[in-house]
Amino acid sequence: MSYRGTTALITGASAGLGEVFARQWAERGADVVLVARRLDRLEELAGALKRRHGITARPLAADLARPGAAAALKTELAERGITVQTLINNAGFGSHGAFAEQEPEHITRMIQLNVGAVAELTRTFLPELVADGRGALVTVASTAAYQTTPAMAVYGVKAFVLSLTEALAHETRRSSLRVLAVSPGPVSTEFFDVVGTQEAAVGRVSSPAEVVTAARRALERRRTPPSTVAGLPNRLSSLAPRFAPRRLVLATAGRALNA
Template sequence: MTRTYRGTTALITGASAGLGMEFASQFAARGADVVLVARREDRLVALAERLEREYAITATVIAMDLAGPDAATELRRELDTRGIRVQTLVNNAGFGMKGGFAEADAARIGEMVQLNVSALVAITREFLPDLVADGRGALVSVASTGAYQPCPNMAVYGATKAFVLSFTEALAYETKDSGLGVLALSPGATRTEFFDVVGTADAAVGRFQTPEQVVRLALRELDRHDTPPSIVSGRANAISAALVGLIPRRMALAISGRVLA
């Protein structure tokens, strides 16, 4: 059964491009009002105007750098000021880096950990009680196929996404009786700006999917009565992730190291 989100509001981080933009579009298509959060205000405004025009919903723009230490508190304060309560949270904001850890820029590593992990945890903690109390919406956190094994040359990125996967699966269990759909979504290579930020498409593994394909899968899983705690997007990606759990970890590390060299 296709789930409707009419009468609810979805908060989407990293909404100015890629998967975040697609999540906003697909939730709006199902009737949800949306709160769009990212740094690039001009893109958010353009997206908000299109969604309001196409789907007759309300789209709220909040231009904010979520890598700031108090971003979750500031985001909650901004929504409270506007009288907005959210029933769905999509933790999509994040970025990756490729290259040896010893040579990586320390400040940039810190920004990645702050955004991919610390901000995600803080924002989830800020809004999860409301999501659970309402029970009509969803919590989706974007992990990665890189979460399923160590990622040499993307060591910190892979570790942050392994955290997101484990954290979200645990929350799915903690909230299993609430009616809230909780899902860790692990895409593989997806045609977004992710690889522009990474600096090379060499970090891509496997066949590319579109944001529409990835997000459509996520919403389809949320439609299920028994939503799984996590899902890997793409059949080949899902098979690879499953196989990793069946082979010795040292072997998985060696394979990953060759792929990401």
């Protein structure tokens, strides 16, 4: 896995996991393109990374939930002469509550960001990632990808993120590109502020650094696995739904999420 001399495009880079991905990649010598909606935060982070690590950090404000945002981003980078070796699909959000009581526009935006943007960005950049082969494709899935989540029904689209990434790991297996889906459990980020409740934080809460370090170490293995669950307790809990009856899995998840 290469860092120095490569450029990593990181979505959702203004806070949380995205910010830590940017810090860990920059610390190892990678240039970074930081993408999120909050330009002021991106500019602050970019300045700090440049000063501390002597790398190039470019902040780009973009609403990735807008269809066509990936193509527009690719065009902007091409105009600046920037090619990307690593893509880290981190941007996403969740919500808590009964599906029938949520605003349709909110549901649509969540699906577009958590699924549509991941697919569009990956399809847009994957050919050049494979052609170069020095970097990685990383997607942030969730332990929610391994089981149904009543009261967070739409966030279950993370199962698509996991499945897509594992499929691409197989499709690109003859290249030197490393492809990984990392699935964290609850993480101490702004995620739960957006969700609107701590009831969605089921299990041990990890720090962003723990999750990013787990992903990076998986990428640095001689043979990168197609997916990894961050944290031993989360790995164990992700296995349980495979063996328990579906009614029991649903009832347990429903109680945990106060559905």
